[in-house]
Amino acid sequence: MAQRKPFLLRLDPATFEALQRWADADLRSLNAQIEFLLRDALRREGRLLPLDMPLPGGAGPGDAEE
Numbered sequence: 001m002a003q004r005k006p007f008l009l010r011l012d013p014a015t016f017e018a019l020q021r022w023a024d025a026d027l028r029s030l031n032a033q034i035e036f037l038l039r040d041a042l043r044r045e046g047r048l049l050p051l052d053m054p055l056p057g058g059a060g061p062g063d064a065e066e
Contacts, residue, residue: 009034 011019023033042048 019033020030023030026033026036028036039048
């Protein structure tokens with residue numbers, strides 16, 4: 001499994017509650033739901049690199065600097 005980076009996200013209560021209800025309906029954790037939505041948006045906009053595509057500068061997806 002790919003390494004995950006922790007990230008603090010501040011949400012207003014209404015957004016948090018709406019996302020939690022959606023996650024519950026989809027049988028996902030809130031974290032998984034947010035990740036799903038972000039990936040879907042990135043994919044639709046053509047901004048998500050396939051896992052086997054090298055990053056600009058020749059580094060592979062697992063070689064990105066932190």
